[in-house]
Amino acid sequence: MSPSNAPLNHLHTLSRNLQPASLFRIRSPTTARSTPLGPAFIHIPAAMSATIAIPKARKPMPSALTFNLEAKCSTTKARASTLHLPHGPVQLPIFMPVATQASLKGLTPEQLAETGCKLCLNNTYHLGLKPGQAVLDKVGGAHVFQGWNGNILTDSGGFQMVSLLKLAHVTEEGVRFLSPHDGTPMLLTPEHSISLQNSIGSDIIMQLDDVIATTSPDHARIKEAMERSVRWLDRCIDAHKYPEKQNLFCIIQGGLDLELRKECCKQMVERDTPGIAIGGLSGGEAKDEFCKVVNTCTGLLPERKPRYVMGVGYPEDLVVAVALGADMFDCVWPTRTARFGNAVTSVGTLNLRNASYANDFGPIEEGCQCICCRCKANGGLEITRAYIHHLAAKETVGAHLLTMHNVHYMLAMMSSLRQAIIEDRFPDFLRVFFLKMYGHSSNIPQWAITALRGVGVDLLAD
Template structure:
């Protein structure tokens, strides 16, 4: 199922658009919250579906993690229960990653066949192959799935990055042949190459030759600075089709999202907003706010008086501080509601700036606020 992007506005390389699928359509640029095990930590899919920004936008895509779902409860179980949408209760679009990023964080034994690793749940040994990743994700039944790739850490030597590019290309070709659920499930190829501009360009060209349904750039925001990340990203994007969505994996800090959109990226995911929320850090138009600070103990103010989320409308900072300091799960939920609403609203603002032809003006306002926060948390 090839994904086509209908571009509705441009400002430089940045664009807004609409992507149509068999499930419906979604507007871009788009931020995808991460529901690792089929649900966001501390937030039900019902609560997620109820989030609305000031512009009326909602979470249109939820990302789930193949590594965790294949181990618990198992892809076959999810399939038996009606697939990931029925299983999770989320009616919007869903995307699953291949599980490769999590597997490679476990120092697996990698061969030409695939990656052998031990489960973090019970220590059992498993083999993840390109074909197996495709089959598992077809059973999970998301609207979009990712090929198995090799994400090299940064910094890495050129030889390590070259090996990652070669293995990713070989595995991508095998995944393309293995993909059978072509009528209702898009398969996205992934560009690798670390922060090496030449390797990024080569990887993008080789990935496009395989004619995937859309394309992603992985292996960034894994230890490099934003100054190293953006040129590598730009070199990859220059080789990707203009009329298909481009997905930057694992990047979720506000400034990196804005910079990437300026280069032509359409889709993002990251655990950053939800992870920060569980630790009492809230995203606001004036930067990060640590709700656990003593100065908020008796504050009657909302986190953001202009935010339409249920947290800001109904609860003062004093309560959020009280619950966060105690580690109450209610605090995690309330802070997550706010952070997701905020990041979705931030992407709304980017979209509106593109339509108005004022993205540079918006960038000049935002950069001083967020320049000290590094890129997101990786692919």
């Protein structure tokens, strides 16, 4: 593959239609003028776009992370490790809250830090839209822009292109879509996605991948998406300007087809990125299928690199995925559900809008050490369920308080899980977790029982 000095005619047409304020106009690294296609635009000949390209001979990619594996469960595939990133160490396994537009809805950076968060997500698509790349370059990146001293992971923007925008169309060049503002035709390429993330300055950046729902019946399209994701990774690697400061993670695709997943793992591992993500899940597939994919992929990935399962946020999904060998997770669910009056607790999700909580003067969760649940003598706010019930339907502060609680709960749960791995009592942790959440062994979902039996843990054993 070689850079094309003359992009396809239809791309010239696309370029002429783009306006100066368009979302995906970026400055070329070699000139001050604007280009809508991104630097080093690559045209892939049709003959090559039908296959996975052989990895180019490159120097080893510099890494801005250190991964220290500290403990392994003697029964399951669970691991405890520390990921050293440019903005500080992060203990794995970890749940990462999603601060979509450089803000966790309703929380200040200080309040987010109060939850114990060391690594959060920002959204490349939304930051490219607003404030835009020029502002991010001027201010010095998203850390400065949002006043956040912790680490940031950014997605590539591809998922939002396909899931949020009408008439999005994926081609070998990239993702074509219509501007959400004025309907202008636009194009996001792998090169441009990386350029945006370079401007954001995130500690972990994600490749642009070809995203397709796991529930799609079109096997040929799933195979195409997997192979294209590998080719796009090569373009992302070539476009990445700051590998010594930002860590590029590849994304494994292949739908629910385990053979495609195996082939994608092989190809991605050969590219030797600092970390590896398992993508395309949590899209409506059955939980047992989800578990098979995670288990298959983690079994083929390097032991000394972080493994990130994208879009996973339910507590029971997290603990099972950890048992299957995964390290990192993200999801909007804990924060989104807070805005509907729901508290995430060890006994399940509590809808505090229900009338039964109107006279419940206990904390959101007994024993929780978040700032909302702690008593005032210990520096907390001593918020009661009754108070949240009172606020939930009337005041946004109720959602803010529940957001702090929910994020803290998720992070504290992962910390407890990590300690159980270090002390080699993770199977017992799993049994206690599921019994407490579901009340009785007969209520535990079969998918979790089956998945954990596959790694040596019987949730139904006495």
